Amino acid sequence: MKLKLLIFGIAAIWACPVGAASLVTARVAVGEFVLPPNTAAAEAYATKDVRDWIQKITGAEVPIVTEPNASTATKVFVGTAFGKAFPTDLETLRGNDGFAVRRKGNNVYVFGSRPRGTLYGMYALLERNSDLIFARPHEDFGTVHGQSPDFELTDTDFIDIPVFLNRRFGPNWPAHRATGEWLLRNRDNTRDVRANYDGFLNLDLIEPYGTNFAVPIASHQELHPEYFGYDPIKKSRRFVKHGEGTMCLSVPGLPAIWAEGLAEDIAKHEARFGRKVDHVRLGPGDNWFCCQCDRCTAPLALPDGTQLECQDPDSIKDPLFRSTQIMMFINEAMETWQKVRPEVPIHVLAYIHFAEPPRVTPHPDLGIWFAPYPTSNLHYPLLDARQPKPWGRRFEKWLTMTDRLGFYEYFESKPSPQAFYAAANLRAVMERPDHSNSLIYAEISNDFGTDGIGNGQFGWDVGQMNLWVHTRLFWDPTQDVDSLYHYYIQRTYREAAPQMLAYYDLIKTSWLAPDNDTFSSCHASIAGVYQGLIVDRGLEKECMRLLSEAEGAAQHPHSKTMIRRMREQYEGFGKDMARLMIANIPEMRGEADDFDSLQWEKPWVNDDFKLVTRDSDEPKAFSSTKLQAAHDGDSLFLRFRLEDLPPQVVARSGDKAESWPKGDHVEFWLFGGGARYVFAFNAGGSQYDAKDLDRSWDSNWELKVRQTSVGWEAIASIPLSTFQLGAGQPTDLRWFCTREIQLSEQETTEVSYQGKPLYYRNFPIVVE
Numbered sequence: 001m002k003l004k005l006l007i008f009g010i011a012a013i014w015a016c017p018v019g020a021a022s023l024v025t026a027r028v029a030v031g032e033f034v035l036p037p038n039t040a041a042a043e044a045y046a047t048k049d050v051r052d053w054i055q056k057i058t059g060a061e062v063p064i065v066t067e068p069n070a071s072t073a074t075k076v077f078v079g080t081a082f083g084k085a086f087p088t089d090l091e092t093l094r095g096n097d098g099f100a101v102r103r104k105g106n107n108v109y110v111f112g113s114r115p116r117g118t119l120y121g122m123y124a125l126l127e128r129n130s131d132l133i134f135a136r137p138h139e140d141f142g143t144v145h146g147q148s149p150d151f152e153l154t155d156t157d158f159i160d161i162p163v164f165l166n167r168r169f170g171p172n173w174p175a176h177r178a179t180g181e182w183l184l185r186n187r188d189n190t191r192d193v194r195a196n197y198d199g200f201l202n203l204d205l206i207e208p209y210g211t212n213f214a215v216p217i218a219s220h221q222e223l224h225p226e227y228f229g230y231d232p233i234k235k236s237r238r239f240v241k242h243g244e245g246t247m248c249l250s251v252p253g254l255p256a257i258w259a260e261g262l263a264e265d266i267a268k269h270e271a272r273f274g275r276k277v278d279h280v281r282l283g284p285g286d287n288w289f290c291c292q293c294d295r296c297t298a299p300l301a302l303p304d305g306t307q308l309e310c311q312d313p314d315s316i317k318d319p320l321f322r323s324t325q326i327m328m329f330i331n332e333a334m335e336t337w338q339k340v341r342p343e344v345p346i347h348v349l350a351y352i353h354f355a356e357p358p359r360v361t362p363h364p365d366l367g368i369w370f371a372p373y374p375t376s377n378l379h380y381p382l383l384d385a386r387q388p389k390p391w392g393r394r395f396e397k398w399l400t401m402t403d404r405l406g407f408y409e410y411f412e413s414k415p416s417p418q419a420f421y422a423a424a425n426l427r428a429v430m431e432r433p434d435h436s437n438s439l440i441y442a443e444i445s446n447d448f449g450t451d452g453i454g455n456g457q458f459g460w461d462v463g464q465m466n467l468w469v470h471t472r473l474f475w476d477p478t479q480d481v482d483s484l485y486h487y488y489i490q491r492t493y494r495e496a497a498p499q500m501l502a503y504y505d506l507i508k509t510s511w512l513a514p515d516n517d518t519f520s521s522c523h524a525s526i527a528g529v530y531q532g533l534i535v536d537r538g539l540e541k542e543c544m545r546l547l548s549e550a551e552g553a554a555q556h557p558h559s560k561t562m563i564r565r566m567r568e569q570y571e572g573f574g575k576d577m578a579r580l581m582i583a584n585i586p587e588m589r590g591e592a593d594d595f596d597s598l599q600w601e602k603p604w605v606n607d608d609f610k611l612v613t614r615d616s617d618e619p620k621a622f623s624s625t626k627l628q629a630a631h632d633g634d635s636l637f638l639r640f641r642l643e644d645l646p647p648q649v650v651a652r653s654g655d656k657a658e659s660w661p662k663g664d665h666v667e668f669w670l671f672g673g674g675a676r677y678v679f680a681f682n683a684g685g686s687q688y689d690a691k692d693l694d695r696s697w698d699s700n701w702e703l704k705v706r707q708t709s710v711g712w713e714a715i716a717s718i719p720l721s722t723f724q725l726g727a728g729q730p731t732d733l734r735w736f737c738t739r740e741i742q743l744s745e746q747e748t749t750e751v752s753y754q755g756k757p758l759y760y761r762n763f764p765i766v767v768e
Helices: 002-015 041-058 080-085 087-093 115-128 177-185 198-202 215-220 254-273 319-340 391-401 419-429 456-475 481-512 526-535 540-553 557-576
Strands: 021-025 031-034 074-078 099-104 107-111 151-153 158-160 166-171 208-212 229-231 236-238 279-283 346-350 366-370 405-410 439-444 580-584 609-611 625-631 635-643 665-672 675-682 687-691 702-707 711-719 734-742 748-753 763-767
Touching: 021 031, 021 041, 021 074, 031 041, 041 074, 041 115, 041 151, 074 115, 080 087, 080 099, 080 107, 080 115, 087 099, 087 107, 087 158, 099 115, 107 115, 115 158, 166 177, 166 456, 208 215, 208 254, 215 254, 254 319, 279 366, 319 346, 319 366, 366 391, 366 439, 391 419, 405 419, 419 456, 419 481, 439 456, 456 481, 456 526, 456 557, 481 526, 481 540, 481 557, 526 540, 526 557, 540 557, 635 665, 675 711
Parallel strands: 031 074, 074 107, 166 439, 208 279, 279 346, 346 366, 366 405, 405 439, 580 625, 580 763
Antiparallel strands: 021 151, 099 107, 099 158, 229 236, 609 748, 625 635, 635 711, 665 675, 665 734, 675 687, 702 711, 734 748, 734 763
16 A cells, blocks of 8 residues: 555656756756666767856866765756656657656656667757757867756657668768768768768667679679670770679579679678678669660560650660669569568668669569659759659659658758758658658768768858758658757847848748749859849848847857858859949038048949969969059949059059050959940059040049059049940840069069959949
């Protein structure tokens, strides 16, 4: 009876509302983490990592013990072993890497049904009970959190299960530990030694074995060259080289030989690393070539009794024939595979020619890993009518052909909010009954250097928000995309969140506008997407204003750094476009020829002047020549700041008659309407204008020059009506500027915008 009363009393205590469970109070640890005696590596790793972040927040180091301290109030029990107190949760978590966090009195329990589930649970506990966010991998400023003398656990009752069991981002070279850590903290669950360091190899992560189609028969090259693809042009076989090769798919019995070879390769991998392979990933590699022997180009006899003719031996021209041929080969190989390694699932990469859905149904135990590459548009979901052909048709067909359809995507960093694309596609995949076992994968760059098609850390500067949201969607694509972006912005930018939310709303509205057809893919330049997203929509000025205000409002140094780097990238894109931005500044009227007017602090500065070169080498920058442009509605004003001119060689002209200026001088060229205009002047005030080299043409322009301590300056005023320019109106007029610098009486050098000679290039003009 007493025992029953005791149990009832404890249950009553657990059921009563309780206050926060404190781990740190007034910068003193008052709680502890408790690990089981036989702690799994993933559980120990996450516990130490979370403990270290709490120390960064509070200054106090919370103990990690295996024997609970009776005097410690709050205990966080970490690991599957402690989850046995919650059998219903453990059953719910069985077979996945989800996690649960539960509380009984002052005891908090974090566990999954396997160690990596516990690992994700620890990071969720940290995130939900602090203001911390792992915003990007960068070691110096990628994580944002505040400071507090206390750390209290208030959110301690939740369970979270991933929709997809195979989630992976594949960073590029070089290896980068910080990117691997960021992936782990944001629920990537597949081992990838390119990003991760060796310590990750002992964690509870998925062990994939990936290879290209022909590799399993590579050992047969010498004795059986007939197993490999025939090239009629070279009259030879294409063997396995650099991991790629092509098989002759019509050799009788080869599917069984291939399956046995694949099993042997996996066994060697397992023996080498001491880990069982969880699944196999197969693909054609970056290789469009297919065997072109007579048998491999003969009609295919399909299971339904019909035939499929080869329309062209080139797989680019006839992908249907080749994808069908490959699928028939793999389907036959699956009969042997299920005898030798039935417990290891195979996922086939539907890539290049194999992206075309075949005329035969895949084996029911095969997973298909769809790669919409390279001409799909990350702007529109694959089933959107605006998606370029043939990707919508292909995706729709694959959805009907297999219950286990996954993705191989290319989410390289772009400024556009591309997670709307990802969410729609992943939700479509969720309609398949075996979607949880699909492979969900995307290539990204490491947050390091400039490596990879994502431009490394420079790509992260503009696309970090997208990549974080993608990690959440890989876990559960039913989450509201807009809310995920808002959550990220609030945590990452903190005091600057209002401006960054306004910036996000600006780019989201632009991106989702029905008339915005900007193309985006892994190979689309970041600057090109920025142009279609911001510049071509007339949003550049507002975008830069918001980012500048955000940088000023940000108080956390990491937030400020991330905003600054984004702004600087965008400014670089603008400079690379080489546009002459003619700022609309009505206040210029009456002040434009005043060198000291504050109005000249407003226009964009074009300073990409370089030594002129006619070869392919990059010319050296010459930053001492700068150009600004503005208008007041009536006149175009051009200001030139020109350094590196020795005062003794300033060319002076007493003759005001129009003549080509001598000595150190500037030439400003305009091209449009089939005509070419030139405005030339020197430091002495000589000026010259001409249309199509006819100097009798007169634009009625005015020039003012002055000497400075480092060179000279000039302000030119030209009526806008000369070129029929109007405020905010598009123009086909283009510009070029070159300068001859007189270094001494005998020596001169030439610089120009971007370092090219006249007529090699000219640049666009934007009249604001």
